[in-house]
Amino acid sequence: MLTITSKQRSLSWQFKPILIQFFMHLFFARFFLLLCLTILLNTPASASECSAQDDEYAASWDNYYSPEGARAFGLKIQKFVKEKDLKGIFSLVKGELQSGPRKRFIAHKSFDEVFDTAWIDLVVAQEPACSPVGWRGFMLGHGLVWYNKTEAGWNILSMNGAADERPATKSAGWYFDERLLHPLCFSRPGISGDNFEEFADAYDISDLQKLLRAPGLFMGSKISDYAPIRPSWCSSAEPCQTVSLATELDQCKPDNFAFEERDGTVWITGSLDGGNAEHQYSVLKELDSASCSKLAPDIGVDCLESHLLSVGDYIGGSMGWDISFGIYGMFDLPKVGPSILPLLFFQNKNDALNYLDQD
Numbered sequence: 001m002l003t004i005t006s007k008q009r010s011l012s013w014q015f016k017p018i019l020i021q022f023f024m025h026l027f028f029a030r031f032f033l034l035l036c037l038t039i040l041l042n043t044p045a046s047a048s049e050c051s052a053q054d055d056e057y058a059a060s061w062d063n064y065y066s067p068e069g070a071r072a073f074g075l076k077i078q079k080f081v082k083e084k085d086l087k088g089i090f091s092l093v094k095g096e097l098q099s100g101p102r103k104r105f106i107a108h109k110s111f112d113e114v115f116d117t118a119w120i121d122l123v124v125a126q127e128p129a130c131s132p133v134g135w136r137g138f139m140l141g142h143g144l145v146w147y148n149k150t151e152a153g154w155n156i157l158s159m160n161g162a163a164d165e166r167p168a169t170k171s172a173g174w175y176f177d178e179r180l181l182h183p184l185c186f187s188r189p190g191i192s193g194d195n196f197e198e199f200a201d202a203y204d205i206s207d208l209q210k211l212l213r214a215p216g217l218f219m220g221s222k223i224s225d226y227a228p229i230r231p232s233w234c235s236s237a238e239p240c241q242t243v244s245l246a247t248e249l250d251q252c253k254p255d256n257f258a259f260e261e262r263d264g265t266v267w268i269t270g271s272l273d274g275g276n277a278e279h280q281y282s283v284l285k286e287l288d289s290a291s292c293s294k295l296a297p298d299i300g301v302d303c304l305e306s307h308l309l310s311v312g313d314y315i316g317g318s319m320g321w322d323i324s325f326g327i328y329g330m331f332d333l334p335k336v337g338p339s340i341l342p343l344l345f346f347q348n349k350n351d352a353l354n355y356l357d358q359d
Contacts, residue, residue, distance in 0.1 A: 050130035057131045065149040067130035070138055073147060073154040074128025077140060081123050084111035092147075092156045096350035099146075100159035104354070114163045119144060166264065167353070169283045173266040174307055176249065176330065176338075180259070183268055183279040185252035186311045187245050187342050188324045195243040198231050199223065215245060216329070216343030220298035226336055249330070249338035265310070278314040283307050284325070284349065285356055292329040295343040304330040304338065308352055325352045 050067035058067055073092075080088035086106060096102050106114050122141035132138050137148030137157060146158040174181045189196045189212050196215070200208045203222045211218060226246035234240030259268045265282040285308040292306030293299075312323035326345040333339050346352040 054130035061132070065132070069149070069154065070132070071128045071130050073149075074138060074140060077145060077147065077156065078124050078128065081115075081120055084120075086111040086114060089156070092154070094150070094152045094155045096348065096354065097156070098158050098348045098350075100350075101162050101165055102350040102353060104357070105163075105165045109163070115161075119161050165353070167285045169285065172261050172264045172282050174281075174283055174305075174309070176305065180266065181252045181340070182257060183259075183266055183281045183311070185247045185340055186281060186309060186326075186328055187247055187340075188311055188326060188345070191322055194233070195231070196245075198229060198243055199245060201232070202229055212345065214295070214344050216296035216299075216327075216341065219245075219296045219341060219343075220300050226333055226339065226341075246333065246336065246339040246341050248336060249340065252340060276316075279312070281309050281311040284310055284352065287327060287329075287356070292327070292343065295327060296329060296331070296341065299331060299333075299341075301331050301333065304332060306330065306343075308356060310349065325349050327352075 050071060054067035058065060077089065077092065080092070086109070090103060090106065093103070101114060119141070123144055126140050126142065128140065129138055132148065137146050139146050141161075144159065144161045145156065146160075147154065147156045149155070187195075193208070193212055196212055197208055199205070200211050203218070205211050205218060205222050223245065226244070228242035228244035230240060231243050257268065259266050261267070262280070265280040267278065267280040269276065269278050287306040287308065289303045289306065292303035296303070306327060306329040308325070308327050310323060310325055312321045314321045324345060325348060327343045329341055329343050331339060331341055344355075346355065
């Protein structure tokens with residue numbers, strides 16, 4: 001029979017505290033290891049997620065943004081979206097959105113009244129990027145949210161797919177004498193502004209930006225002849241399409257033209273030169289004659305009708321639709337007859353609606 005001596009028993013008792021300490025250290029080591037792994041797995045990705053390639057791309061844009069800052073701002077947007085914090089997400093908007101609901105529209109609405117579940121899911125699903133989509137800036141939700149760093153700091157620029165503010169109007173299009181005006185009736189600056197620059201040169205207007213913004217202020221003063229002009233980019237020998245500010249009413253309301261009404265807009269395909277361009281416009285709000293006349297104080301005749309319009313063209317390519325927002329007026333011009341004139345343009349729909357609310 002095996003017997004344990006008192007000396008052996010004494011040694012075993014001496015080793016017990018050591019063994020207990022060993023297993024306790026092993027237990028706590030495993031516990032802290034699991035705790036650290038849990039924290040790492042549940043902590044949002046840090047700025048180190050951005051790569052050296054992101055830094056190089058930022059340098060190509062003169063480092064107007066930092067990749068880490070871009071990612072952090074994207075995560076901040078997603079945090080407010082996950083929490084359905086409407087006030088929080090609009091606190092990231094400086095001024096008004098270029099596209100999306102204006103602050104006055106959402107002031108007394110809940111988050112769910114402005115953004116639906118599908119919108120939320122798409123915005124939070126996309127990993128915030130460290131680099132922009134070229135000149136367009138940064139996006140979430142495959143273009144539902146656009147943001148960028150401006151002089152005022154990081155800023156949400158657009159929130160597409162949100163609840164749309166639709167001002168009450170009688171119809172999608174502008175009717176005069178019970179006939180619908182054509183989408184090509186509304187003169188506006190091109191993407192480069194060259195067409196309006198031709199009038200600045202022809203009538204010795206030094207402030208081109210003012211003409212682009214508020215052409216009505218020059219009607220009847222600097223500009224008294226409303227006939228179309230031949231642009232300087234045309235050679236003397238070749239046929240060339242003229243440019244104009246005023247559009248005679250007879251040219252704006254053909255008896256019949258094929259159009260569709262799409263989502264509150266008058267929409268057509270085709271252009272004067274037979275191309276496949278698409279054109280559309282919609283009436284956003286009607287102005288009274290007095291408000292219209294104030295925008296062309298020197299024109300010398302009364303404004304017959306006036307509307308705030310959204311006017312757009314699409315000629316293909318990655319640029320998408322070229323859309324402008326402006327106030328147009330109908331005037332019975334001497335020696336010309338009833339004509340449509342551009343009076344005042346805005347950077348976006350929200351600025352236009354805010355202007356009319358203050359008027």
